[in-house]
Amino acid sequence: MxxxxxxxxxxxxxxxxxxxxxxxxxxxxxxxxxxxxxxxxxxxxxxxxxxxxxxxxxxxxxxxxxxxxxxxxxxxxxxxxxxxxxxxxxxxxxxxxxxxxxxxxxxxxxxxxxxxxxxxxxxxxxxxxxxxxxxxxxxxxxxxxxxxxxxxxxxxxxxVADRPLHRRAYKAASIRGTLHPPVAAAMAHLAQLDSAQLGGDRLDGDRLGSARTVLDPCCGAGTTLVEARAVAGSARTRFLGFDLDPAALAAATANAAHPDFGRSPFAWTMADGGRLPVDAGSVDRVLVNPPWGRQVPPAGLLARGLGPLWREVRRVLAPGGLAVALVHGEIPDGFAVEETVEVSLSGQHPLIAVLRPR
The missing domain is CATH 3.30.2130.30 (VC0802-like)
Known part of the structure; x- marks a missing residue:
């Protein structure tokens, strides 16, 4: 029944x-x-x-x-x-x-x-x-x-359960501005990280090859990449997280250590989102929730604007690569928009934007 x-x-x-x-x-x-x-x-x-x-x-x-x-x-x-x-x-x-x-x-x-x-x-x-x-x-x-x-x-x-699904078991640590896990999972689906399972559904998994490297230049507590790992389901994919805040990296490390993820495919590194220590054209997907300036103020090279971040995203993406970003305000220059989804978060209405470098 x-x-x-x-x-x-x-x-x-x-x-x-x-x-x-x-x-x-x-x-x-x-x-x-x-x-x-x-x-x-x-x-x-x-x-x-x-x-x-x-x-x-x-x-x-x-x-x-x-x-x-x-x-x-x-x-x-x-x-x-x-x-x-x-x-x-x-x-x-x-x-x-x-x-x-x-x-x-x-x-x-x-x-x-x-x-x-x-x-x-x-x-x-x-x-x-x-x-x-x-x-x-x-x-x-x-x-x-x-x-x-x-x-x-x-x-x-x-x-059904004893607590809401959005309260993830892996959430051992958090910081201000941590992304809501189901929204991070939605970003991972839009990035076609589950392309092997998509078949003929609304997201065309045949357009993209498998994602070998997924990067978050403003990783915070690691929610976006941890959800991406759960969606991707591939042991061959690497997940690279960068942040300027040591507390954020410590939280990301703790969250990614959950037993559900087995041998860790994550690497967490202190770096500025405007100057990533990654070779050009070496990343298949970028998932990013840039600092809004409300709970988490931009720092480093991003303190005067997000231009350096978007330049780095374009630089590191491999040919045919894809970026999925939570965007407040206008879509960044230098990208073609494949899809947008407006969401309601903390009283705001940002877009999840699926972007390809021009």
Whole structure:
């Protein structure tokens, strides 16, 4: 019997999540909504293997006729009341919590949705419901439920794992400005690092050869390259990370040491993003999240602008190579744009840009 699942995503990369589900044969995509992909998964599918998703949940109910007035609360409570108690019975002794969100204006709040659904979910099994309405935080171990509303349709779903997918097991260390892991994974997919698995999907894996060397000139805590390693799945690929901050390099080294990655294909080196110690034309892919100037100010040769960085990216790329960058503002000069994906991050709307040197 197939499972109705919901993958949560950063806004903007929902189509990439859907493409990953198809490529990985995790199921049949049934719908793409704001920050969600609905799909049917076959028995035994590794739902926790999704790299581009923030989280994955099992849908317990889809509720139609959810309007903008407060009668929607009664309808949602009724749907939760009708669920099989078995959905909650196996959740353990930590009780349950509910997180809600909706698109557009409503005459009720997210907390009212959470309390209407949470109270009914908890009632049959007599487990504690941990409300957020008074500013409280649910305890660790509470069964995590989610309610999302778009248009007149809501889904009530429960998290598959004990924590969201975006909280990666390898994240032993972090620094300010660390890139959100699913966005880094989306960049790796756009760089066609999984070209051997792509077949006939939306990214044409036949255009590029295998990536032998992948470079990040502003690597920070290493998130982009670690996600690239997970996506690439090739022991033959080298991953080169450069940064001027010793603390960043220490964090990257710690994160890349996770046992999942086996023998380390990573090399972390202190260097200026405007003067990389790499031969011209020696890199197949560049993945880069340049310093925004908000959490992480540009330093070294980049302190007066990112021009030196883009010159170095063009210099090190091999013929036919590809760069995927998180761009704030205008696309850098000297590149042809193959694709852009606008995402929502920290209140900003940067582009993930797929670039080829001219």
């Amino acid at each position: 197939h499972t109705f699942a919901v993958a949560r995503a950063v806004h903007g990369i929902e189509p990439l999540v859907a493409a990953e589900i198809r490529r990985s044969r995790l199921g049949v995509v049934r719908g793409v909504r704001h920050r969600e992909v609905w799909f049917e998964a076959p028995p035994g599918a590794d739902l926790l293997g999704l790299r581009t998703a923030d989280d994955v949940l099992l849908a317990a109910a889809v509720v139609d006729g959810i309007g903008h007035d407060r009668s929607a609360l009664r309808r949602l409570a009724g749907a939760a009341r009708e669920l099989d108690p078995g959905w909650v019975a196996g959740g353990g002794g930590g009780g349950l919590e509910v997180s809600a969100s909706f698109v557009g204006r409503r005459n009720y709040t997210r907390f009212e949705i959470e309390d209407a659904v949470g109270a009914e979910l908890a009632r049959p099994s007599r487990v504690p419901y941990h409300s957020r309405s008074d500013g409280g935080r649910p305890p660790l171990g509470a069964m995590a439920w989610r309610v999302t509303i778009e248009g007149d349709q809501a889904v009530i779903a429960v998290r």
